[in-house]
Amino acid sequence: MATLQLKNLTKRFGKKVVAVKGINLEVHDGEYLVLLGPSGCGKTTTLRMIAGLEEVTDGEIILDGVDITDLPPRKRDISMVFQSYAVWPHMTVYDNIAFALRLKKMNRSEIDRTVREVAGMTKIAEFLDRYPFQLSGGQRQRVAVARAIAVKPKLFLMDEPLSNLDAKLRVATRTELKAIHHKTHATTVFVTHDQSEAMSIADRIVIMKDGEIMQIGTPEEVYDQSASIFVADFIGTPPTNFLDVELVREGETLYLVNPHIKLPLSAENAARLRGYDKRELVLGIRPENILLTSADEADLSAACLVAEPQGSHQVVAVELDDKLLKIVAPARPKVRSGETVHLTFKQESLRFFDRESGARI
Amino acid sequence: MTKKTRRNIYRTARLTAFYIFVSGVTIAMLLPLYFIVSLSFLSTREAYRYPLPLLPALNVEYKLTHGERGYLLSVYDPIDKEYQTVLDTGDLEKMSVYMKSQLGAPMSVPEIEQQIARLEHEAPVFFTRRKSLLYNYETFFKVAGTGQAVPALIRSLEICAMTIAISLTIGGMAGYAFARYTFRGRDALKFSVLFVRMFPGVAIAMPMVIILVNMGFYDAPIGLSLVYSVGSIALTIWITASIFMGIPVSLEEAAQVFGATKIQAFLRVTLPLSLPGLAACAMYAFLGAWNETVAAIILTQFNPTFSVVVYQTVLGAVGQVNLAAAGGMVMALPAVIFTFFIRRYIHQMWGGVTV
Structure with a gap:
């Protein structure tokens, strides 16, 4: 001892x-x-x-x-x-x-x-x-x-x-x-x-x-x-998804914007980013925190590249530009490749990282 | 012909060729050995007759009659199947010596006189004597090197022991260093230890003699074992270095973590595991030192090694081929015994450690 x-x-x-x-x-x-x-x-x-x-x-x-x-x-x-x-x-x-x-x-x-x-x-x-x-x-x-x-x-x-x-x-x-x-x-x-x-x-x-x-x-x-992009990437399989986004204010609401997505932030998340003075940042989200949803509630819609059934769940991969976005979804309903999937991000599970240092904001 | 029979024929032919080759090689290796063994048991007369008998005779059958100069001695030749006259003399002393040295079946003068007494009743007289098979060996030790054979044998063993000790300690330690530590010029140094084996002993004989005389080791066992160690240290370094490299460092580290000092870790873990390699090195050192003749001729004067004595028997005044064969056998025997003894350790390999 x-x-x-x-x-x-x-x-x-x-x-x-x-x-x-x-x-x-x-x-x-x-x-x-x-x-x-x-x-x-x-x-x-x-x-x-x-x-x-x-x-x-x-x-x-x-x-x-x-x-x-x-x-x-x-x-x-x-x-x-x-x-x-x-x-x-x-x-x-x-x-x-x-x-x-x-x-x-x-x-x-x-x-x-x-x-x-x-x-x-x-x-x-x-x-x-x-x-x-x-x-x-x-x-x-x-x-x-x-x-x-x-x-x-x-x-x-x-x-x-x-x-x-x-x-x-x-x-x-x-x-x-x-x-x-x-x-x-x-x-x-x-x-x-x-x-x-x-x-x-x-x-x-x-x-x-x-x-x-x-x-x-x-x-x-x-x-x-x-604590950083490195850790978020190293821990967990599949690893955390990272998206390069810009911070845009429209009226009262803060948005995270990139060519594929325009994600409004909840008040809590907005409060977290209040002190942050740069426009560009990295959004990190774990695969299980992206949910499949209906077309009208979707933050993002894209074609499924591949779906890997794992028995208890399935891993759905979506291609955005050259990057893969992986989603851990329930085993049913089964997603077919080529099918359009509608995705929504859990607001409380969004993580923000500085683009240069990789440190968490 | 079906494919199957063709394949069978081909296989049989290949197998036959293989066995012919193998038995050819075996015969080529065993025949000379057989001849030297059998030669060492032949009497001088047998050894110098043609064709050479394949096996030594166990008995000598004598025939004795009256001759021109006294008595006519004949012996039965099992190959020509006839009695052949070997000696015509009245000198019984000479006859006795001849029986001993040339025929290997000695009789004393009174014994010969007994047989001559029989000549009065019947002629010729036949009698058989048991041949002394080890006569050549006895003679070798008595005659060779003017009675130096036994001391030379002991001296040779002494030299071998010292050579093994010197080359295993120095070569083993150096091999360990080469295997475990990285230092500048390691590979070049490891390669350069082989340079010492480039020079033929004869080429550097003079400097060797002078250096040994200056050291006070000329004509002494220690001097020769130093010379032999130079060559075997180089080999020992290469063998042990690869052995030690094959033993994972973590085994020693584990011993250190579990309470051993560095030296204890070496003695209790690495050393037992490297035993097969060290045994092989010992064998090399032994055989090298035991068989070496050229340097021994140059570097000894009154205290020759055993190989020098055998060499002198082949060359010198004694110069009998059967004596030389006996010497060769005596020379080969310790090497064979040592090799068989050390073989046990060479084969003693442990799981996970490949040599």
Whole structure:
């Protein structure tokens, strides 16, 4: 049980490449924190710095009030699940789990009890005498998790532990990981590039890009209150729709205008944009917040390009200039491609972004 | 002819050709080996007759009669199926030596006298003696290198052990560095270690002698093992570097996260996993050092290695082909044993780590 603080943490490779640009972050006790971002955003480097596998260029890492920035990995009281699992191929599952305990000079019976306890928790009790090459990918992953739990660390680090599993197993395993977390309540930092994985297991998500933190928040916050175009685009499938629009005042009403659309704004939305001094902005709206409606209530009418049935719902794509607008609509009535669809935007779900900075208004 | 029969004929022909080729290659490799093994058990007389017997005789059948100069000794030749006269002498001492050194079935002078006594009642006398098959080996160790064979054997083993130790420690460490660290000029350096194998030993013999004399290692096992290590370090670097590259860094990192120091992580994780590769390197180093002759001839004087002793047997005054064959067998045996022993480790590969 521990809290982790990163203060102005920086990593530079050579003279030019800055992988992590002075990030500040606090992980609360027992929290499941997910570092999320596209590849090359510095999330894994951050995790490796916390683990002590990567030297810190600048800044501090503080675990439970103790500065661990310059400690070797073994003295940090952490454990880690690697992307490649990194279970030792020349040791049995039992020896893999017992490795750290033996180095801690724990006595035999205690080691045995701990190994069997975590093996039970991760459902690998029957494989204890096997070697890793006799196990499937999913089972090896469990061994890696069991090994990490066995040392009862202050902090768990997970570096894309699910990315080598097939899609179905990945979903099942992430549920189990979350269940294990409920039992252990260990503070966890989890790295992934998969936003749906992050959304489903995180207490809070840290979205990173180019070595900087773009937004920190609960899954609901980053989804509904995305701080920038990048976040709104990265989170959610299909991603947020973006329209370049101009702000036009006609009498008392504010309109968002582009060649396809002239959208009057509600009083609340108008109030939000009151202080905004530029005419051009970006309108963002999630696919499920665009509704199919009748011709006379439509904000926008266009021909359907393709409709993808998903069983529980269908994804309707409409082409505006070169951009696709995606709508998540109920499964019925079925929309056919070529058919004209009439769309209305939920006023309370409109999000506005600055066209230059991408920041939310 | 249906398509199916044609295909069958084609397949049979291809298979036949394949087996002919394979057995040809096998014979080409095994025949010389067979001849040296069989030669090492032949007596001198057998070894120098034509055609050469395929197998050594187990017994020698003697025939003794009166001769012009004393006694006429004949032996039965199993190939020509007749008794052939080999010696006509009255000197029993000479006859005894001849029986031992040329025929490999020794008899002492009193034993010969016993047979001569029989001549009074009947002539000729026939008697059979068991041939001592290991005679060549005994003689080799007694005669070769003027009694140096056993010390030379021990010296050679010593050199091999030192060569393995030196090339595995230095080459292994360098291989690890090449595999794990990026530094300026790494690839050029890795390539350049092979340069040392470009020069034939003879070409740089003089400088080697001078340097070893200056170091005080001339005519000493350590000097030779240093020379041999130069070549095998280069190979060891290349083999171990690729082995270490094949072992994921994350395995070591995991060990560090779970409580090991960097050195412990290496010793407990990387080293056991690289054992097959290290075993292969040890084998290379052993065979290289064990078989090397040219440098050993140049760099030793009173303390030759075993390969030098065998070489002298082939070349020198002792110069008997069957003795040389016995020496060759003794020379080959440790290499074969070592290779079979190390083979176990080379085949011991772990899941996920391919070598």
